[in-house]
Amino acid sequence: MPKPAHLIASTVFSMTALAGAVQAQQPGGIEDNMPAFQQALKARLTFPMAWSPQVKDLAAWRAAGRAKVWDATLQAPDRTPFAPQVLAEQDRGAYTARDVAFNLTQDSRVRALMLVPKGAGPFPAVLMLHDHGGKFDIGKEKVVAPMGDAARSALSQAWAAKYFGGRHLGDELARRGYVVLAVDALGWGDRGTLTGDTQQALAANSFNLGTSLAGIHALDDVRAAEFLAAQPQVDKRRVAAFGFSMGAYRAWQVAALSDAVTAVVAANWMATTEGLMVAGNNQLKGSSAWHMLHPGLVRYLDYPDVASLAAPKPALFIAGASDPLFPAASAQTAFNKMAQVWKAWQAPERFETRVLPHGHVFPLEAQEGAFEWLDKQFSAGPANSPAGASHGQTR
Known part of the structure; x- marks a missing residue:
């Protein structure tokens, strides 16, 4: 009906x-x-693996956090022999520059720039990690002056003038008595070159191959740190990771993941996920963000949570008060969160943050303060090893 x-x-x-x-x-x-x-x-992003006052076993919390990060990188452990070879040397006065080749991983044999102070070692050392900057024809040469290449020398000097007050950070550290190593990230310099448009294709094809672009960077940086710490001229108990912008992200990430790194200086890359997910921010545009995004990791840990896995190693984080890429308010929120972890380790004096009156650059004044801070951390020599830190295998 x-x-x-x-x-x-x-x-x-x-x-x-x-x-x-x-x-x-x-x-x-x-x-x-x-x-x-x-x-x-x-x-839904509650970061359930972040440190909280309910954490009683800090070492276990750190181990679980590291395991989660490694899982998100999609990388397998790599113990390939480095098999280093010195290709060329250049006398630079107080130190010697070397063009070296070594097996970074089982898949990549790379060329790197290594600076070695003259005199009796072992010396403290710095892994210098270059930035992104949308410029791919140079990588390691952004932080260390190149050898015997006029074209790259001009590009290198222009980059130093734009972001570092005309100074090559690695060369300045070598003059101060540090062994310095700089390696191209995949896509830069001798390992490239990328363009702004091809970054997303490289990231997608990395997934197609069962791996991750950001994960490749993470493993590469850990292996570079292990190579540096293994050099006979290096005091393996005094090895810092140092970087600006994407290099800063790489620096605190490798400090969190590798026992080969015993201190970190990170300038102009720290904020919370919430603070970066705002209209106009680079993190929402694809391109450069692919180098720093591990699949699914944000479901468990925020950026400051990952960086906190480096505790209680000495750590200096620098932000620019007018940095348009990393808003100072978000950076400060991240710093406050991280400070609680170093405090929990009973090492609050090992964690320092500075919000300085500059933008997305690393000027000479900020550099001088960072160099002096690092000198102070390593001035006590091997005895300055962080209390409670693990010195076993990375994972």
Whole structure:
């Protein structure tokens, strides 16, 4: 028996109203390159593996955090012999520059620049990690002056003038008595070159191959740190990771993941996920973000949580008060969170942060302060090893 017309109309109206309500409650589509339901996704990011006052066993917490990060990198442990070879040397006065080749991983044999002070060692050492900057034709030469290449020398000097007050950070540290190692990240210099557009293809194809671009960087940096610490001229108990911008991200990440690193200086890369997920920020544009995004890791740990896995190693974090890429307020929120972890390790004096009156650059004044800080951390020699730190295998 057919339904009366008024019942049919009522049913249609009810279904239409219900559909409208569902549509209102479940927005779809994309807004500003984000899912329209981004707020619901953000609300689920509770970072359950972050340190909290409920953590009683700090060493176990750190081990679990490291394991989670390594899992997200999609990388397997690598113990390939380094098999180093010196290709060329250059006398630079107080130190010698070397063009060296070694097996970074089982898949990559690379060329690197290594600076070795003259005199009796062993010396403290610094792994210098270069930035992104949207410039791929040089990598290691952004932080160490190149050898015998006029074209790269010009590019290198221009980069130093733009971001570092005309100074090559690695060469200055070598003059101060540090062994310095700089290696190209995949896509830069001798290992490239990328372009702004091809970054996303490289990242996608890394996933197609069962790996991750950010994960490759992480493993490469850990292996570089292990290579540096293994050099006969190096005091393995005094090895720092040092970087600016993406190099700073790499520095605190390798300090968190590797026992070969015993201190870290990171300038102009620290913030919270929430603080970076704002309109116009680089982290939302793809491109450079692919080098720093481990699949699914943000479901467990925020950026400051990962960096806190480096505790209680000496750590200096620097931010620019007018840095447009890493808002100072978000950087300070991250710093406050991290400070609690060093305090929990009973080593608050080993953690220092500075918000300085500059933008996304690392000027001479900030450099001098960072160099002096690092000198102070290593001035006591081997006895300055962080209390409670692990010196076993990286994982």
